[in-house]
Amino acid sequence: MKIPLTEVIKKRTGIQFKNARLLETAFQHTSFVNERAAKKLEHNERLEFLGDAVLEVIVSDFLFHEYPDKPEGQLTRMRAQLVREESLAFLARKYQFNRQIRLGKGELASGGNERDSILADCFEAFLGAVYLDQGMDVARAWLDESLLKPHRTILTKINLDYKTLFQERAQQKGAVQIRYELIEQSGPAHNQVFTMGLYLNDQLVSKGSGKSKKQAEMQAAEQAYALVDEKGNIKCT
Structure with a gap:
């Protein structure tokens, strides 16, 4: 019921x-x-x-x-x-x-x-x-x-700037390459949704979605931040 x-x-x-x-x-x-x-x-x-x-x-x-x-x-x-x-x-x-x-x-x-x-x-x-x-x-x-x-x-x-937080945590073990790449773009022109992927050393770590690429990147960074411990180790992929 x-x-x-x-x-x-x-x-x-x-x-x-x-x-x-x-x-x-x-x-x-x-x-x-x-x-x-x-x-x-x-x-x-x-x-x-x-x-x-x-x-x-x-x-x-x-x-x-x-x-x-x-x-x-x-x-x-x-x-x-x-x-x-x-x-x-x-x-x-x-x-x-x-x-x-x-x-x-x-x-x-x-x-x-x-x-x-x-x-x-x-x-x-x-x-x-x-x-x-x-x-x-x-x-x-x-x-x-x-x-x-x-x-x-x-x-x-x-x-909270999760992009900065993730970068700082990921670099605990040394220099790393972080990039954000557009994975999907959907919806009408006035209300589009962007999905961005966060790549660490060319490995996809997380995805994020938002009304702008910046918002989607921040969500991806927040997701990735939760996956990396304080020593820079990825908990899961």
């Missing part, structure tokens, strides 16, 4: 939605809705628009009071880091939104439920739904727990 989305979300976030349909909309991607046009479902883009505004207000208010001595320029940069795609996708994965988001067959087949852009949009749509269903106080409290209290840790995780 399938567990209702309201119960799944309550377990993961602690939020009990009153409007189940509103919650479902937050997890419905345009590709899913377009394939079911006859059912007249609503996709999550309007909720994403609202959630984006709620997110900016709450994060701005938090940073303003948390860092009273920092100038406007620094606060702006910090806010940009906290609300950027990678940060929100990180949180979406933490709450396993990637398991609940509804995608069209093509989007799902291309790994859309792990794509940062889709997950970040879903996170914002969910926040917009929380705001409509529960009000600003609950939205603020949830964002405080999910993003603001651990914001320093989140910024550290997101800003």
